[in-house]
Amino acid sequence: MKKIILILVFIISIISCKTDTKKAAINESSETEQKQETPQIALGEFDIKAGDFVDKEIQLKGIVDHICKHGGKKILLVTDEGDAHVFSDERFDDALKGSEIIVNGIVLEERIDEAYLLKMEENNIKSHSEGKSNKEQFENRKKHAQQYRNMMKADSVDYISNFSLKYISHTEID
Amino acid sequence: MKKLRKWSRILHRDIGYFFIGTTLIYAISGIALNHMSDWNPNYSIELKNFETDLNLSNSTNVKEQILLLLDNVDHRKNYKKHYYPSNNRLKIFLKGGSSIVVNVKKGYGTAEYLKKRPLFFEVNYLHYNPNRIWTWFSDIFAAALILFAITSFFMVKGKKGITGRGGIYTALGIVIPLLFLLLYM
Numbered sequence: 628m629k630k631i632i633l634i635l636v637f638i639i640s641i642i643s644c645k646t647d648t649k650k651a652a653i654n655e656s657s658e659t660e661q662k663q664e665t666p667q668i669a670l671g672e673f674d675i676k677a678g679d680f681v682d683k684e685i686q687l688k689g690i691v692d693h694i695c696k697h698g699g700k701k702i703l704l705v706t707d708e709g710d711a712h713v714f715s716d717e718r719f720d721d722a723l724k725g726s727e728i729i730v731n732g733i734v735l736e737e738r739i740d741e742a743y744l745l746k747m748e749e750n751n752i753k754s755h756s757e758g759k760s761n762k763e764q765f766e767n768r769k770k771h772a773q774q775y776r777n778m779m780k781a782d783s784v785d786y787i788s789n790f791s792l793k794y795i796s797h798t799e800i801d
Numbered sequence: 802m803k804k805l806r807k808w809s810r811i812l813h814r815d816i817g818y819f820f821i822g823t824t825l826i827y828a829i830s831g832i833a834l835n836h837m838s839d840w841n842p843n844y845s846i847e848l849k850n851f852e853t854d855l856n857l858s859n860s861t862n863v864k865e866q867i868l869l870l871l872d873n874v875d876h877r878k879n880y881k882k883h884y885y886p887s888n889n890r891l892k893i894f895l896k897g898g899s900s901i902v903v904n905v906k907k908g909y910g911t912a913e914y915l916k917k918r919p920l921f922f923e924v925n926y927l928h929y930n931p932n933r934i935w936t937w938f939s940d941i942f943a944a945a946l947i948l949f950a951i952t953s954f955f956m957v958k959g960k961k962g963i964t965g966r967g968g969i970y971t972a973l974g975i976v977i978p979l980l981f982l983l984l985y986m
Contacts, residue, residue: 690882690894696837696841697837699929705884707859718929721843721898722898724894724898725881725882725894725895725896725898726881726882726894
């Protein structure tokens with residue numbers, strides 16, 4: 628009986644080892660495939676190239692400059708060349724601040740058009756009249772809306788795209 | 802009714818004792834996070850201004866210069882990363898979340914040192930549901946709060962109970978949020 632149990636244990640361990648190796652090999656190859664398939668965009672080129680990748684997965688590499696203190700679900704990724712915001716459903720770890728990371732995420736596009744600016748101005752007036760913003764903040768937001776209008780006029784376009792990334796995963800670089 | 806009153810008191814009392822710690826965690830962090838626009842609930846921030854003669858302009862060997870700067874204003878072992886937000890500005894990240902910004906042309910700099918607020922950091926961490934186990938635990942706590950509300954109806958009889966003064970307090974506690982919704986929503 629003991630011998631049978633020993634043989635069974637031996638056979639099971641061999642099978643499980645083989646399956647694990649196979650699984651590991653499959654995982655490795657699919658990871659390599661994914662790594663090869665996901666394009667990496669330089670942060671400096673993100674605003675220019677992001678339009679071609681809306682709703683698609685890309686990689687961005689940069690340093691975490693800031694983690695939003697309200698909720699911690701937004702980070703600002705930076706390099707000498709540019710920056711991008713990354714949004715997540717989960718909180719980011721505070722320890723990520725100052726770390727260099729590669730983020731995988733889906734490109735999001737927010738279109739700023741005349742309707743958006745009118746709503747922005749309406750909210751600005753409302754929050755100022757309710758005392759939620761001071762005169763300086765009110766004037767700055769007003770100026771900001773005008774800057775968008777000037778940019779649209781200069782480029783002869785109906786809207787301006789703001790791109791960001793919806794977080795999927797990240798890898799820290801030493 | 803007598804049995805219901807007895808069990809309401811027992812459950813309210815004993816589960817109440819069990820969740821005293823959790824109640825304090827959510828109450829303290831609730832106040833701290835409610836006033837997030839007035840203060841940083843997790844860290845206290847200390848600013849230190851300095852001047853430097855070091856050449857910190859963007860170059861291949863700037864890291865050595867940055868480490869020399871850290872010898873003066875902090876410790877080189879705290880260096881994490883750096884980048885240039887603009888041609889004139891260098892930002893250095895330190896371990897623990899602190900950072901230094903230097904105007905590389907003028908040599909003026911400011912170090913921002915972050916220090917975890919004891920107690921607040923920990924309770925805020927729990928308030929933000931750090932993992933699935935805590936989510937389950939806090940769900941149980943929320944269910945216990947509902948149980949406290951229900952059992953409070955039956956705990957005391959007479960004019961101090963729900964048919965008397967208790968009822969007035971209960972009505973007020975419901976009317977205030979309703980009024981708020983009517984006025985501000």
